[in-house]
Amino acid sequence: AQSVTQPDIHITVSEGASLELRCNYSYGATPYLFWYVQSPGQGLQLLLKYFSGDTLVQGIKGFEAEFKRSQSSFNLRKPSVHWSDAAEYFCAVGHSGNTGKLIFGQGTTLQVKP
Amino acid sequence: DTGVSQDPRHKITKRGQNVTFRCDPISEHNRLYWYRQTLGQGPEFLTYFQNEAQLEKSRLLSDRFSAERPKGSFSTLEIQRTEQGDSAMYLCASSISTKGSTEAFFGQGTRLTVV
Numbered sequence: 001a002q003s004v005t006q007p008d009i010h011i012t013v014s015e016g017a018s019l020e021l022r023c024n025y026s027y028g029a030t031p032y033l034f035w036y037v038q039s040p041g042q043g044l045q046l047l048l049k050y051f052s053g054d055t056l057v058q059g060i061k062g063f064e065a066e067f068k069r070s071q072s073s074f075n076l077r078k079p080s081v082h083w084s085d086a087a088e089y090f091c092a093v094g095h096s097g098n099t100g101k102l103i104f105g106q107g108t109t110l111q112v113k114p
Numbered sequence: 115d116t117g118v119s120q121d122p123r124h125k126i127t128k129r130g131q132n133v134t135f136r137c138d139p140i141s142e143h144n145r146l147y148w149y150r151q152t153l154g155q156g157p158e159f160l161t162y163f164q165n166e167a168q169l170e171k172s173r174l175l176s177d178r179f180s181a182e183r184p185k186g187s188f189s190t191l192e193i194q195r196t197e198q199g200d201s202a203m204y205l206c207a208s209s210i211s212t213k214g215s216t217e218a219f220f221g222q223g224t225r226l227t228v229v
């Protein structure tokens with residue numbers, strides 16, 4: 001069965017420091033992969049997506065992610081974190097059968113220290 | 115295009131009451147999804163529609179839950195005889211079905227509290 005694991009429940013970084021959020025997936029074929037961000041009490045906003053092609057994808061707000069098939073990973077990175085990046089981040093994999101259904105990880109809460 | 119809209123944003127209800135939530139998707143999107151998110155967890159899939167047809171329902175969707183999309187536009191999610199365990203954020207998303215996959219756009223969610 002498809003699954004997504006985000007090993008880090010909570011991460012704290014200093015403003016201006018680099019960030020990497022980990023995501024591992026289990027999927028039998030080439031996955032469709034997504035990163036979403038959620039601010040408290042809000043819905044989910046898409047940061048970036050990987051469908052095929054270049055394994056390094058650029059997203060909004062200066063985020064990028066790299067698809068590594070050999071490691072079944074899709075880690076999210078940002079070179080310099082801003083205080084406004086504090087939020088919850090979800091990695092998701094698109095379900096097989098092209099229904100568009102998403103399987104989400106548990107999420108990683110990012111705290112930014114001034 | 116105002117994005118995916120959900121109403122109400124918050125709902126407090128007494129245990130045993132029925133509640134209904136509404137979702138208005140992005141106008142040209144033919145797929146509509148409902149997810150449930152509990153505190154500290156990622157969203158979990160409940161059901162989805164393509165146009166007016168409900169094509170899949172999760173095992174999470176007990177017989178107290180029913181969803182409709184009568185004209186292939188807005189959708190409603192009804193919970194009958196609510197229980198405290200139903201307290202969660204209910205998220206709606208929409209997308210366009212094309213060859214290959216596409217991203218889903220989410221609404222702000224409806225926060226349900228059952229007291």
